[in-house]
Amino acid sequence: MKDKAPIKPPRLADRLFEWYCDNAAIEDLHGDMEELFYSNLEKMPLARAKRKYWQQTISLIFSYAIKKRKRQSAYPPTSYPFSHYHMMGHYIKVAVRNMLKNKIFSAINVLGLSIAITCCAMLTLFIQDELAYDRRFNDADRIYRITTQMIATNGRESHLQRCSPPIGPAMAAEFPEIELQTRVVKDLSTEAQLIKYKEKSFYEKRGYQVDSTFFQMFPYEFIEGNRRTALKQPWSMVISEELAAKLFDGQPALDQLVAVPTNNDSGLYKITGVIKSSKLKSHLDADFYLSGLEQALQPFTTWATGNFVFTYLKVKEGFSADALLLKFPGLMSRHGEEENRAMGRKKILGLQPLSDAHLYSRHFDNDIELGTSGSITYVHLTAAIGLLILILASINFINLTTARASQRAGEIGIRKAIGAQRINLFLQFIGESMGIALLSMTISFVMIYWLLPYFSVLVQKDIEITSENVLFVTGVLFAFAFITGFVAGIYPSLVLSLYEPVKILKDKQLRLGSSEVIRKGLIAFQFVISIMLISGILIIHDQLEFIQSKPLGFDAMHKIMVPLRTNEATGKYVQFKNAIASIPGVEAVTAASNSPSTPPVNDWNFYPAGKNADDAVAHYIVMVDEKYFKLMSIPSAAGRDFSFPADGGLNSPGESRKVIVNRASLQKMGIDLSTAVGTQLLFANNTAKFEIVGVIEDFHQFSLHKSISPIIFYASADSGVFRQTIIALNPEYSERTLSKIKETWVKLIPDTPFESEPLSASVQRQYENDKRVSFIITCSTVLAIVISCLGLYGLSIFIAEKRTKEIGIRKVMGASTPGIVALLSGEFLKILLIAFIIGAPVSYFLAKEWLSNFAYRMNLGIGSFLMAGLISLLIAMAAIAFESFSAARLSGKEFESGVNSFESLIN
């Protein structure tokens, strides 16, 4: 005999044989085979003996002997199907009894899952709504929007989703692969436009002027009028169903005349169509579309500037946009290249697919966009939050179910002893978890029904359950319930069905070694998520606080803004100003083209005399009335304020226009503050000259997301350029002051409705989005923490129960209550520490990412993370301590049982 590992028959063949024979009595056959194998070994080489063994095995498998013995076996598997409907009722009964027996565990499971499913379903609705944008149009995949990229000589880049007016039509004429082009213009000077019909007059925010080809490219459904001809004539107007209802109260809208007075004209438009409202969304949805853009854009012939036109191209079938894109540089080299170079920049055109317009437009400069633009980042964030919450709830489920398994040890043992297969137990347990998930789903349905309106407001959408999407919602709920039920159920089911009946019945308890480790891992994971979310909200809160407290460089207190949205209003501005100046409570009145928080449009480049156009710096232009800086409390850094009326215009040809710049402008142009006053500026595009008469300290014209940009101010004697009246009020002003101002307006400017908003409110509005994100994250954090706490609470109950005897013994031996609490919670604290070590760096990285959105950001210390760790600790302690304490303060029976156990231990 050789001293090697003993030679054995092929294992695989053995396995196959045993598996095939299942419960049949085959011991003797198996023995025969093994004996033959060893006797063969003496006659032939090992390989052949093994081959023989295989042959024997297979011959046996097909033999009548096995067939017969299987038929005779004690519980033949063939008579025992995997799913047996007659056991269904029994399983349901057992499941219900189990749930009722452990009311707290069941409640935690069901509640956690329903919160998670509700949350996920609502977030899914939100994401679905966001992704559905612009997919309603036929051939949407062939429609593109022209984008503009400007590269200044100094390297500064800007991206616009608009282009110059003549580009669209020229491309359509030149490139045969373009089927159609259409242009859209939004009045950039005002947020809302006045609509007047008979005695009705109100502001509408969503209205565009469009090319006559607009409805050819975007085939909205018309309920009145003809889609093809609606915009053929100038002065035509197509309106939404809602606006039609608002204007005409159900009367036919066609051929009615509606006035849309703007700062430029006050024309009457004829209604030529009404669009059916739809749940399908587009960034081009509006309340009214005005025709005549072709005529209005006729005077704009330059290819270099005036990038205010949204231009859409439809590429012919079979042509690719990439090929078209290659032709753009050639076209641009023939048009406006000189002009652009003179302004020290290069202009590159690009194409953006229509379906990207809604979610992928955040990188474009300035906030001008058609419709409300979403952000793919938020979509990802939302999906991540939903997933996290679902995972947390699943973890609870897994932990509580495996922890509770010991209570079902007896059941599992007996089931196995009377013949249940592993698969039967698996199906029973996974069925139970599916059942719990479905129960949670039912609760979710009710929760969604109640919560969706609030959620809709929160995310600023009109998501609701209608007859159209009720199937979708139900489908989503079912899907989430099934996924969670399955994911959360699979592990416990596998573990529970694994145990050997003898061991369970003997110990009446499950020894769950590996599942203990997994449970700790899952708890650690929950802690990691909690720490990340808590530090996230702390940082967001701190940053918003930081922004709020940052000096803006002007005084927003006690200022009222009154927008001037029509010719009538700008024309009567001076009269209005003079009339309200005498109202008690009014300190001063001024006006500007753009107040802080109403952003100007950028397109103008200046450079100081003595340098050349390559050094031109882009400036925002703000035109102001007298006393603007004084009223806004913007301090002067050098030079003087404007003097009126002298600086308000040009008194003689060739004279320089007097301007005031901010410090950022000097810095960018490389002018020293001491020599700034008197410096001549040249406008890159033409010969007009400007002279700096004053420099003001920097202030935040834009939100703190942006750093301070160069701004050039000039005084205007013509009130036609003003868009905002700014009224400074005495701190002791009363409601009467406001009503007097309104009265004066109504008397002087009767055809334009009066609007007003505190400047501070308008400034705050810039951070609405951040606050919303902050609120959504706070809500989900609270949910996530609630779910994790439920799980922790459940687990601590379980652990305390399990260790009752141990605690009893410890108390007998003289352990103190705090000592036992420390013992019971110590394990969790260790896990928490590990989670902190993992979670803190990850959230630090994420916080850095988020903060990079802000030009002004707070210092990111480790304070927030320590705080988050501490809060998690406190919350975890609160969840655990309650049960630990009641366990530690055992008395009476438990105590006795402890003593008994102790006695049995020493005996």
Place this chain on the structure above:
Amino acid sequence: MKGYVGEFEELVLLTVASLGEEAYGVAIKEDIEKRSDRAISIGALHSTITRLEEKNYLKSWLGEPTQERGGRRKRYFELTQSGKVALHEIKQLRDDLWKLSKASLSLSK
């Protein structure tokens, strides 16, 4: 005659009888192989044994565990009374036939 007994069945029954106390799977297989000079598979052997048990010609019992078979027990076989009767009947039939055809079966020329 009660039932039909095939050639191989007869061989198995006779081998079981000849092995006496030691009639179990491998022994039967090896004995038949040695005497008849033919290879038989264990599957075929046990199929036959099972049918013989069904016909009530064989009975079996399990022995004590033995070490060389991985601790597995042997199943021993023994002829039943009806098995013996069946063998006798076959033998009787053959003997009669042999007697009748003695002349024609003679091997000598």
